[in-house]
Amino acid sequence: MKNIKNRLLLIALTGLLSVLAAPVYAENTADIEEPKKGPHGGRLLEDQGFSLELTIFETGVPPEFRVWASNDKQPLNPSEVTLTITLTRLADIRDNIKFVAQDDFLRGDSVIYEPHSFIVDINATYQGNTHHWQYDNFEGRTMISNEVASEMAIETSTAGPAVLKETISVYGKLISDPQSVRHIKARFDGLIKKAIVSLGQRVKKGDPLLVVESNESLKSYTIYSPIDGVVQARHANEGEQTDNGNLLSIVNTDSLVAELNVFPNDLQRIKLGTTVWLSIKGVNQAVPARIQQIDTVSQANQSVIVRAHVDNQQGLLIAGGFLTAQIEVAEHAVPLAVMRSGLQAFRDFTVVFAKVGEVYEVRMLELGRMEGEWAEVLGGLEPGTQYVSKNSYIIKADIEKSGAAHDH
DSSP states (O other): OHHHHHHHHHHHHHHHHHHHTSTTTSOOGGGSOOOOBOTTSSEEEEETTEEEEEEEEOSSSSOEEEEEEEETTEEOOGGGEEEEEEEEEGGGEEEEEEEEEETTEEEESSOOOSOOOEEEEEEEEETTEEEEEEEEEOOSEEEOOHHHHHHTTOEEEEOEEEEEEEEEEEEEEEEEOGGGEEEEOOSSOEEEEEEOOOTTOEEOTTOEEEEEEETTTOOEEEEEOSSSEEEEEEOOOTTOBOTTOOOEEEEOTTEEEEEEEEOHHHHTTOOTTOEEEEEETTOSSOEEEEEEEEEEEEOTTSOEEEEEEEEOTTOOOOTTOEEEEEEEEEEEEEEEEEEGGGOEEETTEEEEEEEETTEEEEEEOEEEEEETTEEEEEESSOTTOEEEEESHHHHHHHHHHHTOOOOO
16 A cells, blocks of 8 residues: 555656746757757857857867857858857856857867756957857756655765775575584483474574483483574474484574685685675665685586675575675775766766756766776766766656757
């Protein structure tokens, strides 16, 4: 019932999000008039016969502004025009761009880095007359109130340094700890008068297990459990002779052993005490353990058994199941990283969504190492940026729904 309520809430909030969040920045392109285009495919700006055609050119070069000027529809010598452009990005970050004449156009002196999302402010001077334009060129941007974001479980983190833990993947199985097994025998052989415990029964240290009548004295005595544990095997039934055999096996499950298969290429990187994270079916979170034994002989498949003791005092794990594991083999401190849970695909980029106030905007990333929950960031994001680290797909869906364009 709780899951059904949560789904209904999510559906309701998704509808609310489209009402409260979309129109401010992530506008529906169906409602926006397409800008007029010039002969070079750029945005055409006109003022009293004077016009500029702006394009962000990125063929064979980093993205840069190239501008063609004309007057009364006649091309102008670019050296006759003075041009400056200011780009105001999210968080009031300003890029001031100056231009120099090149061939038949004006070329900007700065790289226009992604995202191409900003307010464009243009000032051009020709023959003593100044012309000014301003327009919004937003992409990958939307606004969501903090209240709605909270209801949608959108969480943020701050980009900064991190320690990436390099791991290798292995497989194995979970077994009982051989040192935690006790095989129960009769001190004096005789007839089993009473079997008190059953297979699979949990017992405490000192609990009675069996009553045996000695063959020599014909007196009965009780066998007690030497440990806390579970009756793993029972070979004793009432009316049978003990015959110096194992009557019961009791295993303490507070500690289990993960037997991991490691191949020779990876074995040299593993040391005693190394941390390993176990993924076990039915357990939601990875279970930590430490390597405590490395075999010195190979198995038939050339792998070597590496053993890690696993804390199971809460009794959530069951011996006998197969598992996968990540063994930590190295650490790499990096100056800037983001959580991999926040990464999304956007156009041809891997991105996160930066948050400023109630505005979210895409950040195209250059990534390095990716280990565990972290991804190293080599470019595209400033340290200290607040970004969406959980449920970022909601931001992506809202931006894609809006149809926000990448306009050059």
